[in-house]
Amino acid sequence: MLIDLPYTPLAKRPLPAGRPRDWYITHNRRLKAMRLAIALLDSGVYAPTQAHNHKIRATADMVGIHPPSDTTCHMVRALMRYSR
Template structure:
């Protein structure tokens, strides 16, 4: 018997599954470390906005939304509710779509 026949078949990933693979819940965020002190307030706001946009983009990609055109504000806010973060602003929703566009 060939060695390839003895290997177990891997579980389908999002890219090989016939339908969307559900998010693994419950979502457990990584441990947070304190941000560096002494920066302007605008830096902290934009930093946290970028982190939130990345989390939302990953959640959307995991749920089967691959194109920025599919990610309307309502879809992004539903993903935020699903992973347990505050609803994003219109600016953050725009940033999520931009991240999805540049990841291709």
């Protein structure tokens, strides 16, 4: 199947109300980690041992995402490790 249109993201929907604050923090952190992991894979970083905190933060700056915390950097490496 030939795709001739560029990728367009789906329309964002509001998050469900009534959850604890920690749920929203974890949810947004996971989304950020996934975006960063995809950006690292696209840039040629395929192993979690290559993805140091400095490299992840530089990629975030290049993509236009706020610099991630140490916890988010750890999640990025975990996603890269278990994606196989």
